[in-house]
Amino acid sequence: MRLVPVDTYLNFGNGKKRPADEGNGTFKVFGSNGVIGHCDEFNNPAGTIIIGRVGSYCGSVHYSPRQCWVTDNAIKGTAKTGADARYCYYLLLTRDLHSLRGGSGQPLINQTSLKSLEVPERSLSDQRAIAHILGTLDDKIELNQKMNQTLEEIAKAIFKSWFVDFDPVRAKTEGRPTGLPPEISDLFPGELVDSEIGEIPKGWGVFKVKDEAIRLKVGKLYSNKTVEEEGSIPVLGSGPIDFPGMA
Numbered sequence: 492m493r494l495v496p497v498d499t500y501l502n503f504g505n506g507k508k509r510p511a512d513e514g515n516g517t518f519k520v521f522g523s524n525g526v527i528g529h530c531d532e533f534n535n536p537a538g539t540i541i542i543g544r545v546g547s548y549c550g551s552v553h554y555s556p557r558q559c560w561v562t563d564n565a566i567k568g569t570a571k572t573g574a575d576a577r578y579c580y581y582l583l584l585t586r587d588l589h590s591l592r593g594g595s596g597q598p599l600i601n602q603t604s605l606k607s608l609e610v611p612e613r614s615l616s617d618q619r620a621i622a623h624i625l626g627t628l629d630d631k632i633e634l635n636q637k638m639n640q641t642l643e644e645i646a647k648a649i650f651k652s653w654f655v656d657f658d659p660v661r662a663k664t665e666g667r668p669t670g671l672p673p674e675i676s677d678l679f680p681g682e683l684v685d686s687e688i689g690e691i692p693k694g695w696g697v698f699k700v701k702d703e704a705i706r707l708k709v710g711k712l713y714s715n716k717t718v719e720e721e722g723s724i725p726v727l728g729s730g731p732i733d734f735p736g737m738a
Contacts, residue, residue, distance in 0.1 A: 506561035538576035
């Protein structure tokens with residue numbers, strides 16, 4: 492396959508100083524390492540590629556499917572006629588742009604070094620096909636990440652409601668339904684009592700983690716025999732809590 496200069500497909504240019512009205516606007520502001528804020532104006536069209544220009548993140552590659560602002564810490568790349576912007580983004584991701592860094596002090600990449608790159612020559616139809624396949628995968632990954640984030644926020648909210656605010660217990664105390672399935676609702680007491688940290692469900696206690704768990708020391712491992720002898724006391728390490736005897 493014939494190789495051509497990367498600027499066969501892309502126009503390069505330096506970004507501009509961050510806008511003075513930067514705040515919580517509609518448009519993302521890109522710096523050397525991706526999004527650094529939002530503003531009310533843009534200086535680049537949808538489909539802009541952002542390459543970190545200076546600092547430890549120079550050579551990093553980002554893509555904005557919407558209009559955006561690119562700061563002077565980055566180089567912007569826009570697709571020429573006959574080129575697909577998203578394909579060019581994936582193409583640059585396959586190149587080690589960090590190796591193009593120069594400068595005796597702070598590392599930097601300039602447009603001249605970028606233009607020295609040679610890439611495979613491909614038709615616009617091939618570019619679009621490749622971009623569609625990779626873009627679909629990226630979109631799916633992003634969707635899954637958002638779903639995971641949403642589920643994590645839901646889990647945090649449930650934990651706070653049940654074990655910090657004691658909402659099910661308060662509902663029972665006030666004669667209100669807990670809104671939970673009976674088998675879960677029945678696990679919560681129907682009364683709050685005073686404790687050294689404030690009100691807690693009746694029958695619950697206050698203790699320090701160090702009094703209820705084996706503390707792991709650097710350089711010391713607990714054998715299976717030790718764990719078995721300790722019964723149901725959890726072993727705390729850098730990973731998840733391991734309760735002996737539980738699957």
